[in-house]
Amino acid sequence: MRGSEFADLRAFATIVAYGTFARAAVQLSVSPSALSQTIRGLEARLGVRLLNRTTRSVSVTDAGSRLYARLKPVLEELEAAVADVNDLRERPAGTLRLTSSRVGAERFLAPILGPFHRAYPDIVLDTTVDDVVRDIVAEGYDAGIRLGEMISDDMVAIKLGGSLRQVAVATPEYLARHGVPQHPRDLLDHACINWRWTETGRIYHWEFQEPGGDWFSVAVKGPIIVTDRSMVLAAALQGVGIALWLEDRILPYVKDGRLVPILEEWSGAFPGFFLCYPKQRHTPLPLRVFTDFMRATYG
Template sequence: MRGSDYAELKAFVTIVAHGNFARAAAELGMSASTLSQTIRALEARLGLRLLNRTTRSVSLTDAGERLHARFRPAMIEMEAAVRSVVDARDTPAGTLRVHLPSVAAATFLEPTLGRFHAAYPDIVLDVTIDGAVTDIVEAGYDVGARLGEFLEADMIAVQLGGEQRQLAVASPEYIARYGRPNVPGDLLQHHCINWRQPGGKGLYKWEFLKDNTWFSVAVNGPLIVSHREMALAAAVQGVGIAFWAEDLVRPLIEDGKLVPLLEEWCGTFPGWFLCYPSQRYTPPSLRAFVDFLRRDSRPAETARRNRNGS
């Protein structure tokens, strides 16, 4: 295989991973037009059409499906072999691609960035903050974070922190005007701030616990967001009731800006996990990152207390 052959095939696999020429070109460090020419050259050399392209989407032809199924595992193995040589040194180094939802990033990674860099100055963290549930292997990430309920069976999972809890919260002004819900069913008579997971279509149903049984409530209200930071900001302004991680709403509760509701119905659940694919060789940079966050990361609330000296 010539060097150009491998470059063309890697470009092909990257386009399939992203489903988009522009994003694939950005990852490969080339222009979309150059990438398009590369794929045309590959198709011309093979005498086969590999991709169906429209202005909106990219899909595989039958020939493309067969090539991708055979070449992608081989490419992963070849790149792992190269990484094993490059990383076979005492100091973990290189770029580590990390995919994190905003809550996990704020809770576990942001408070540790300075200490991690001091411990591993030769590791470059390439962090994507994205709430969509993404196939991290297909998208080319080395490691990601998931709630326990979204873990995939074939991934290695390492728990971060302990169990989590979500709280319903509203501003004192909202409560003075509309009153408090006494049971979750009362939320149907209130203004609630809905959340849609990025990339998803349906709205998240608020989950509560009673007598060791979970149940959900489909709420309604004047605002739908895909980033829950906006839901909290709206709740502080009296728009409605929000539902979010206790660690992140607790400071606003302590400041008197929000009031917790339905606490006795808000149960705990398995929290966040780092996850990465099972592989014969784990790069030192990945081992260092996972071990560091498992050992030294602290929930945002603990980090805030330490910064305040209390």
């Protein structure tokens, strides 16, 4: 087999694994048009169509499915063999692609950037920070930092830090004018500062827990909707209405009297953040040393 043929087969397998030319192109560090040309050449040499392509989707033909079923274990074995050799390097090296929410990155990534770089100068942390719940496998990430409730069962999860609570707050002036809610559903009669999920466009429903009981949500309304949680706090401090945010974030403003916590007995604790990555037979060395570093720092 010529070297180019192996590369073409790997390109085909990557498209099938990631579901789209665009995602596969990112993983292979090529343009989608170049990848499409590669697959056309491979199909021409084999004399059979492997993929059915439209502008929006890719599906695998019967011939493509058969080829992929034979290729997948071979490519996995080759990658494991290369990884074994890389493990013998004196210093771990390579690129580690990470995805994290803004809060997760601020809490757990930002503090370790310097120490991790000094410990492993040959590892590049390629990090995407936003509030989109990304498909770690499909989008070619090695690991992610996210809340426990957003981690699927097929992922390895490492706890980072302790449990969290969200607490509703408002300025003393707002509560003096509009009254203090006694039950979360009383929020329906108040101006609340809403947050919208970037990924889906859906407005977040505020979550509360019955004292010692079940969780429930309330679809509050108000004059402001934002996609950045820092804006929620800014609006609350300016007296726009009631905000719901992490307890440690609002604590400094509670201590100096600018914000007043409400409905605290309804504010249950939840597990918080985890570092997660796909279960795999061989964990690449850069990922292994990164997870060990995070576990030692926050475990």
